[in-house]
Amino acid sequence: MPSTSDQTLENQNDEELNSLHGKIKALRSVTIDILDDSNRQNDQLDRTGNTFTQFTNSLFSTSRHHSRSMAASSTVRQYRTIAYIVGAVVLLWLVLKLWSFGGTRSVPPDGVNGEYRI
Structure with a gap:
């Protein structure tokens, strides 16, 4: 039969284990939130890069068209x-x-x- 001090230590260990488990859950939640935010930012950067690429292509096309029209005039x-x-x-x-x-x-x-x- 365990003594009172052994039972008290066991209860304290259980409380600390539960506390540690809660902290691990919170850390995991924060890590998942950081990952989600990082993915959203990467998607936004990709869309922005695509927009700038389309704008650059459009600008070069307009420049070529203008050069051709000015050369003929x-x-x-x-x-x-x-x-x-x-x-x-x-x-x-x-x-x-x-x-x-x-x-x-x-x-x-x-x-x-x-x-x-x-």
């Missing part, structure tokens, strides 16, 4: 196309500049909390 047409592109960029810049000026206030902030005075 006159020099005046090339200059006109360049002028349209430059004009569009300048116009877009002006619109953005005017739009950004419309949203700002000209009154400086008061020195206390950085809010604008009205």
Whole structure:
């Protein structure tokens, strides 16, 4: 017949074993979550890589098409196309500049909390 101290030690061992088992379950759960997240991130990176590859192919195709169309056309047409592109960029810049000026206030902030005075 086991003594009281042996029974107490056995009960403590069982409690520690149960505690260790719970920690192993938690660690396994965390490991599985990390694996799932890693797989999701790898899938996202693959999709992003495929998207960039498709974009690169499309850009090269457009560039080749543009080169062929410009080679067949006159020099005046090339200059006109360049002028349209430059004009569009300048116009877009002006619109953005005017739009950004419309949203700002000209009154400086008061020195206390950085809010604008009205």
